[in-house]
Amino acid sequence: MPTYALEINGTPRTVTAEADIPLLSILRQDLGLSGPRFGCGAGACGACRVLVGTESVAACDTPLWAVAGKAVTTVEGLGSEEDPHPLQRAFLKHQAMQCGYCVSGILISAAALLRRVARPSEAEIRAALDRNLCRCGAHNRMVRAILAASAEMAP
Incomplete structure (x- = not known):
């Protein structure tokens, strides 16, 4: 079985697994990271989203070989309890979660957006979240939280 080197949440890791195993399986089963969730298994719901680079x-339909040598950030890597990411603080402040199943993927999608666009518009945020399904209907609160986080983060 091949061995792959990658960086997970800033820590170099070596994984021995089949090349086509989904990254989500490695993250959850081998590395014990429960933030990325298994939702649809087809890359359509957004529950498993992670950052690969920016x-x-x-992660459910990204094979391990595709992330070899790359930096992967899960929601656990965005911030910590002691030092939460501005998005995490804003989601708490604006009560932007209900059941929480989708939140880790939405936080990742929002973080990717804020790396590209410092002060996104509401329309840009909604477009960035388009691939994230929230069955609880908390999207409006999430959009408000992302707007607040971008205001805090922007120079």
Whole structure:
């Protein structure tokens, strides 16, 4: 079985697995990271989104070989309890979560957007979240939280 070197949340990791195993399986089963969720398994719901470099990708349909040598950031890597990311603080402040299943993927999609656009418009935020399904209907609160976080982060 091949061995792959990658960086997970800033820490170099080596993984021995089949090349086509989904990144989500490695993250959850091998590395114990429960932030990225298994939703649809087809990259359509957004629950499993992670950053690969600066791009938000669906970990459920990204094979391990595609992230070899790259930096992967899960929601656990955005911030910590002691030092939360501005998005995490804003989501708490604006009560932008309900059941929470989709939130890690939405935080990742929002983080990717804010890396590209410092002060996105509401329309840009909605477009960035288009690939994230929230069945609870908390999207409006999430958009408000992302707007607040961008105001805090922007120079």
